[in-house]
Amino acid sequence: MNGVHDMGGMQGFGPVEPEENEPVFHAPWEGRALAMNRTMGALGLWNIDIGRFFREQLPPDVYLGSSYYRKWILGLEDLVVRYGLVGEDELAAGHTLHPPAAVKPKVTVAEAPKLLSRGSFERPATAPARFKAGDRVRMKNMHPEGHTRLPRYVRGHVGTIECVRGCHVFPDAVVAGRGEEPDWLYTVVFDGHELWGENGDPTLKVSVEAWEPYLDTA
Amino acid sequence: MTIDQHTHGHDHDHGDYDRGDHDHGSEVSEMQLRVRALESILTEKGYVDPKALDFIVDAYETKIGPHIGAGIVAKAWADPDFKRRLLDDATTAVASLGVASGRAVHLVAVENTLARHNIVVCTLCSCYPWEVLGLPPVWYKSAPYRSRAVIDPRGVLADFGVTLPAETEMRVWDSTAETRFIVVPMRPAGTEGWSEDKLAALVTRNSMIGTGLALTPAELAKAGT
Numbered sequence: 001m002n003g004v005h006d007m008g009g010m011q012g013f014g015p016v017e018p019e020e021n022e023p024v025f026h027a028p029w030e031g032r033a034l035a036m037n038r039t040m041g042a043l044g045l046w047n048i049d050i051g052r053f054f055r056e057q058l059p060p061d062v063y064l065g066s067s068y069y070r071k072w073i074l075g076l077e078d079l080v081v082r083y084g085l086v087g088e089d090e091l092a093a094g095h096t097l098h099p100p101a102a103v104k105p106k107v108t109v110a111e112a113p114k115l116l117s118r119g120s121f122e123r124p125a126t127a128p129a130r131f132k133a134g135d136r137v138r139m140k141n142m143h144p145e146g147h148t149r150l151p152r153y154v155r156g157h158v159g160t161i162e163c164v165r166g167c168h169v170f171p172d173a174v175v176a177g178r179g180e181e182p183d184w185l186y187t188v189v190f191d192g193h194e195l196w197g198e199n200g201d202p203t204l205k206v207s208v209e210a211w212e213p214y215l216d217t218a
Numbered sequence: 219m220t221i222d223q224h225t226h227g228h229d230h231d232h233g234d235y236d237r238g239d240h241d242h243g244s245e246v247s248e249m250q251l252r253v254r255a256l257e258s259i260l261t262e263k264g265y266v267d268p269k270a271l272d273f274i275v276d277a278y279e280t281k282i283g284p285h286i287g288a289g290i291v292a293k294a295w296a297d298p299d300f301k302r303r304l305l306d307d308a309t310t311a312v313a314s315l316g317v318a319s320g321r322a323v324h325l326v327a328v329e330n331t332l333a334r335h336n337i338v339v340c341t342l343c344s345c346y347p348w349e350v351l352g353l354p355p356v357w358y359k360s361a362p363y364r365s366r367a368v369i370d371p372r373g374v375l376a377d378f379g380v381t382l383p384a385e386t387e388m389r390v391w392d393s394t395a396e397t398r399f400i401v402v403p404m405r406p407a408g409t410e411g412w413s414e415d416k417l418a419a420l421v422t423r424n425s426m427i428g429t430g431l432a433l434t435p436a437e438l439a440k441a442g443t
Contacts, residue, residue, distance in 0.1 A: 005342060006341065006342055007365040008339075008341030008365065008367075008369070008392065009341075009368055009369045010365040013361040013366070015362060015377045016360065016378070016429075017360075017362070017377070018357045018377070019357065022355050022356065024278055024279045024353055028250070029252075029254070031271075031274075031278070032253050032257055032271060034274065034275070034353070036256065036257060036260060036266060036271060038274055039265075039266045039267075040266065048396075064361065068356070070249055073252065073253055076256070080260070085265060086260070086263070091255075094251075094255035094258075094259075095258065095259060096259055096263060100263035100264050103265060106266055106270070107266070108270060109267065109272075109273050112274055113273070116274070116277055116282060116318075116319045116320055116349070117320035117323065118396070119323070120323050120324070121323070121395075149394045150394070151341050151392065151394060153341070165395070169396075185395055187397075195368075195369075200369070201371070203386060205387060205389050206389075206390045206392060207392065208392045209393065209395035211395070
């Protein structure tokens, strides 16, 4: 989806403004937002890719006008409604109106430490890798309406495979409802001039992590 | 369940709960109420245990942060064999240390040199190596950084007060998959023979993202006064 979340190379957002002595959370609700997303995700109804896609689907003005954790809460509200866990009427009322859905048992304190690290996204290969380090590849010029992890700024451009990362869960497939469809993941590196033209920084090299279905032979 | 964006749209009315734009001040109070309501619904329905939420919040506030990454970098500076293993396979090398966050999967360590400066970004969302750096700062998740790091990294560095030689390669890593990157900054001069603990104090969070450099001994002394 060519959304506002796909920000690489956009201009006009102004300078980066680091905050001195920034706290971990700027308000207590931010910590709760983070922890609720982690524990609700552990129920196993959606994975990280689906969570991302729900945030990407926020209206552009809401996406750009909301803090990070506000986007997480808006996305989580949409997820719990979409997966039948909470009614929209309950969100509007601010309290429970219906019985709960049948889901896995909630994450207990004893299990919570497991949520501090992620599980592996690597899967056994089902076919040999099509590319190897050093191969030249062209990124597909594709514009799916669904979820993809191929940023706009590299589409159609030629880069070089720098590393083969193994076979990983393919986000586009998961969000489309086709299951994990694991595929080969590569680090593909581009010259600055290839991406940004002759006035680009001559010392710049940018890499993305790209799944094999994003790549064509150059 | 198939996620079809056409059935899940934002064209529908969300009843009484507003989703519009808010300035930051009103966001705080609005969000406190909104998040409290959501937590009470999820708790009443038995989907979350507030004590598990407390545990996670406390872990990120007190246990998991950039000090973990700083320890890893200091060890790499002090121990050439560990540095080789870290650059070869960071997940396995970090697992051998036993960090508070547990296992850091798909972790990749990239080394700054005089010839190459590495910078990490996630243009599509805000992917960040939580297990070794904790939660990302607001600027890392902001539109200015996500948009500009891949097209004008030297301009971004200037926002942080960092200027590098014109011939140094700018190597930007866009974290578009579940791989996560940590930068091993250059070891400052004048630190020969320092202990790992002392070296770790030089390793700032930003130096491990690539928007800063490790502190020099003089900068450390100044920061400590």
